[in-house]
Amino acid sequence: MNIIFLTLGVSIILALIFLIAFIWAAKKGQYDDLTTPSQRMLIEDFETKKNHTKEDKVNGRDERSRQ
Amino acid sequence: MAEMKEVGSKLMDRIVYDDDIVKKFVIATILWGAAAFLVGLLVALELAYWKANLNLPWLTFGRIRPLHTNAAIFAFGGNIIFAGVYHSTQRLLKTRLYSDTLSRIHFWGWQLIIVGALITLPLGYSQSKEYAELEWPIDVAIALVWVIFAVNFFGTIAIRRVKHLYVAIWFYIATIITIAALHIINSIEIPVSLLKSYPVYAGVQDALVQWWYGHNAVAFFLTTPFLGLMYYYVPKAANRPVYSYKLSVIHFWSLVFLYIWAGPHHLLNSALPDWAQTLGMIFSLMLWAPSWGGMINGLLTLRGAWHLLRTEPIIKFLAVAVTFYGMSTFEGPLLSIKSVNSLAHYSDWIIAHVHGGTLGWNGFLSFGIIYYLVPRLWNNKMYSHKLMNTHFWVGLLGILIYYISMWAAGITEGLMWRAVDANGRLVYPDWVEIVMRVVPLYYVRFIGGALYLTGFLLLIYNVWMTIKTAPKEETVAAVEVPLRAEDAAVGTGHRKLEALGAIFAILLFISIAVGSVIEILPTLSIYKYLPATYKTRPYTPLELAGRDVYIREGCYVCHSQMIRKLPFDVLRFGAASTIEESMYDRPFQWGSKRIGPDLARVGGKYPDMWHYRHMMNPRDITPNSIMPSYPWLANNTIDYLSLRKKLSVMKRLGVPYDDDTLANGDIYAEKDAEKIYESLLSQDPSLTEIKDKEIIALIAYLQSMGKRTISGNGQEVSKSNR
Numbered sequence: 090m091n092i093i094f095l096t097l098g099v100s101i102i103l104a105l106i107f108l109i110a111f112i113w114a115a116k117k118g119q120y121d122d123l124t125t126p127s128q129r130m131l132i133e134d135f136e137t138k139k140n141h142t143k144e145d146k147v148n149g150r151d152e153r154s155r156q
Numbered sequence: 157m158a159e160m161k162e163v164g165s166k167l168m169d170r171i172v173y174d175d176d177i178v179k180k181f182v183i184a185t186i187l188w189g190a191a192a193f194l195v196g197l198l199v200a201l202e203l204a205y206w207k208a209n210l211n212l213p214w215l216t217f218g219r220i221r222p223l224h225t226n227a228a229i230f231a232f233g234g235n236i237i238f239a240g241v242y243h244s245t246q247r248l249l250k251t252r253l254y255s256d257t258l259s260r261i262h263f264w265g266w267q268l269i270i271v272g273a274l275i276t277l278p279l280g281y282s283q284s285k286e287y288a289e290l291e292w293p294i295d296v297a298i299a300l301v302w303v304i305f306a307v308n309f310f311g312t313i314a315i316r317r318v319k320h321l322y323v324a325i326w327f328y329i330a331t332i333i334t335i336a337a338l339h340i341i342n343s344i345e346i347p348v349s350l351l352k353s354y355p356v357y358a359g360v361q362d363a364l365v366q367w368w369y370g371h372n373a374v375a376f377f378l379t380t381p382f383l384g385l386m387y388y389y390v391p392k393a394a395n396r397p398v399y400s401y402k403l404s405v406i407h408f409w410s411l412v413f414l415y416i417w418a419g420p421h422h423l424l425n426s427a428l429p430d431w432a433q434t435l436g437m438i439f440s441l442m443l444w445a446p447s448w449g450g451m452i453n454g455l456l457t458l459r460g461a462w463h464l465l466r467t468e469p470i471i472k473f474l475a476v477a478v479t480f481y482g483m484s485t486f487e488g489p490l491l492s493i494k495s496v497n498s499l500a501h502y503s504d505w506i507i508a509h510v511h512g513g514t515l516g517w518n519g520f521l522s523f524g525i526i527y528y529l530v531p532r533l534w535n536n537k538m539y540s541h542k543l544m545n546t547h548f549w550v551g552l553l554g555i556l557i558y559y560i561s562m563w564a565a566g567i568t569e570g571l572m573w574r575a576v577d578a579n580g581r582l583v584y585p586d587w588v589e590i591v592m593r594v595v596p597l598y599y600v601r602f603i604g605g606a607l608y609l610t611g612f613l614l615l616i617y618n619v620w621m622t623i624k625t626a627p628k629e630e631t632v633a634a635v636e637v638p639l640r641a642e643d644a645a646v647g648t649g650h651r652k653l654e655a656l657g658a659i660f661a662i663l664l665f666i667s668i669a670v671g672s673v674i675e676i677l678p679t680l681s682i683y684k685y686l687p688a689t690y691k692t693r694p695y696t697p698l699e700l701a702g703r704d705v706y707i708r709e710g711c712y713v714c715h716s717q718m719i720r721k722l723p724f725d726v727l728r729f730g731a732a733s734t735i736e737e738s739m740y741d742r743p744f745q746w747g748s749k750r751i752g753p754d755l756a757r758v759g760g761k762y763p764d765m766w767h768y769r770h771m772m773n774p775r776d777i778t779p780n781s782i783m784p785s786y787p788w789l790a791n792n793t794i795d796y797l798s799l800r801k802k803l804s805v806m807k808r809l810g811v812p813y814d815d816d817t818l819a820n821g822d823i824y825a826e827k828d829a830e831k832i833y834e835s836l837l838s839q840d841p842s843l844t845e846i847k848d849k850e851i852i853a854l855i856a857y858l859q860s861m862g863k864r865t866i867s868g869n870g871q872e873v874s875k876s877n878r
Binding site for chain 2: 126137
């Protein structure tokens with residue numbers, strides 16, 4: 090049963106180290122931008138090599154933007 | 157795979173994503189999904205018509221319900237999570253996965269684990285802890301494969317080309333870290349043999365650790381990864397940014413902080429200390445806010461795009477999935493209220509609740525993602541748009557029939573169990589009368605499940621035809637992505653807003669560690685505070701052998717061993733269960749569902765012969781019983797050989813067996829078995845064949861239930877009110 094004290098003890102020590110790391114990172118401005126990420130994920134990658142046309146073969150509407 | 161090219165400017169790479177691994181996981185999702193739903197249909201049929209198990213041990217409800225839940229959660233759910241995570245992460249982080257080799261080890265390792273489950277669970281190798289039934293070698297394999305997944309995922313984060321981590325990635329991180337912690341802590345067990353082990357936790361401790369795990373398996377295997385997938389695929393499919401990015405951040409942190417505390421709501425009104433129950437209930441109620449915040453965020457992502465619901469099957473699947481997420485997360489906290497729980501616990505209402513979540517939220521989200529991925533992965537449009545629509549409607553109808561029938565069954569059971577007349581007597585004292593009332597609903601549920609599977613078969617056909625007619629030529633396309641930050645000499649402004657994966661890992665760790673410590677730690681010393689006047693004796697060697705038969709056959713799937721502190725429970729089954737009664741129970745057998753009656757005080761209630769005849773054919777004793785017959789228990793010989801080893805493991809875990817018992821446990825077991833055998837033989841001289849058979853050990857165990865608590869003067873304390 091002592092194993093649980095061990096695992097939880099290790100967890101708490103880790104957690105404290107992590108907490109310091111978090112405060113350090115937050116001061117770096119981690120949460121400053123909450124607007125662009127949601128837009129950026131929609132931008133599709135530009136395909137440079139392809140031997141087929143997606144527009145012809147992919148189902149549905151507005152295909153270029155959702156490959 | 158990256159080849160640096162001068163494309164327009166020198167700051168671009170040209171890479172190829174690893175979509176082959178995504179394809180593999182998609183195919184595996186479809187195959188195991190079919191298996192999980194098919195087994196689900198069989199277990200549903202067995203409740204309506206028990207003979208559907210064909211009288212085969214490995215097809216009985218107790219053994220294959222765990223197969224169904226494990227297949228649905230870890231085989232179907234697991235594979236779609238891995239497919240979606242690997243597909244979306246590469247695109248969000250603009251990099252190929254960290255290691256092709258690790259990806260493949262992850263894939264084949266996971267499939268092997270599933271095959272292992274498929275073989276061992278029907279054979280009865282089970283730890284009897286829900287969604288953690290798999291025996292220790294498979295537990296070890298799960299931990300290893302999960303670590304490989306983690307290394308591959310965090311490695312991918314390390315080599316990413318986009319510094320900011322999109323919200324979906326955080327949900328994936330939460331999943332990986334928390335599942336690792338949950339799985340490992342709940343699986344600490346000591347092996348007895350290659351496929352048998354005992355957990356280090358006993359009784360209430362085991363119950364608490366198990367439901368801390370069990371509830372968070374729902375939270376961090378069926379919720380957070382799917383929310384990550386939602387935050388990627390819903391915006392992608394609708395081509396609209398998520399409604400509020402800020403809300404998604406709040407959703408994430410509040411959810412991971414609150415979820416870890418909710419486990420005790422599975423043990424309401426039980427022998428778990430009241431403060432722990434109340435804590436679980438309060439945190440469950442608080443979950444309403446983040447869950448609905450996320451649901452609203454998902455649905456409102458479709459703002460201005462609602463017309464897509466008319467034409468796009470993918471959007472239909474995703475929108476309905478998010479709606480079911482909202483419904484399930486409304487119902488969950490509601491069921492966590494102690495008074496509501498007293499009606500719903502152990503009943504089919506819980507079955508309705510989980511299937512609303514799994515069929516509606518997990519299933520429909522997965523189908524939407526499969527329909528999104530298949531055309532893109534195989535460069536071919538879906539074979540049939542119409543079949544996708546048909547799948548949607550057939551599946552939705554299936555869910556509704558399932559959900560409504562089980563609601564009705566659950567509330568019927570709950571109300572009949574608690575009905576007391578003016579004289580304070582149970583209105584329905586006869587258990588089987590209540591069962592008979594819900595059996596028609598079990599048939600209705602079967603129809604619902606069959607419709608859901610039918611819809612899925614349409615998906616299989618549609619996907620099969622899509623792949624078959626796909627162009628055979630090279631279909632991988634190279635994409636242009638930005639150079640890695642360290643390669644590109646830009647390090648100011650926006651780039652400085654670095655989202656380090658580790659940070660989220662850390663915060664998450666703190667959240668779960670704090671919740672876990674506060675809830676688990678105090679219960680570790682709980683037996684110190686037991687009244688000294690009562691003492692529970694350990695199981696005799698024969699009872700222990702019988703208990704392992706009980707575990708193997710999955711009796712806990714239908715029978716609880718926890719009489720709640722509720723008047724109608726006490727009236728029906730006897731005095732409420734106490735913590736000390738299960739202090740030597742490894743694993744605990746409190747159960748979560750009462751298809752049959754509670755067994756905590758069944759000891760001494762009926763003669764041995766009653767149990768023998770009941771196990772051979774329950775209908776001989778109780779007409780209309782839906783319990784399977786267990787004739788093989790009269791053929792299998794008791795495993796005396798392993799008893800000494802079992803006892804020594806128990807002793808190592810702190811059970812006070814004396815040296816004599818440890819050295820001669822098998823001999824004592826044989827002597828005890830002889831007595832039960834003689835008494836049965838004296839009543840029925842034809843029973844010469846059952847000497848040393850498992851049925852004897854099981855009877856010994858059943859007769860000990862509620863009978864092992866000894867008062868200070870050594871007298872057995874009878875807690876039965878009959």
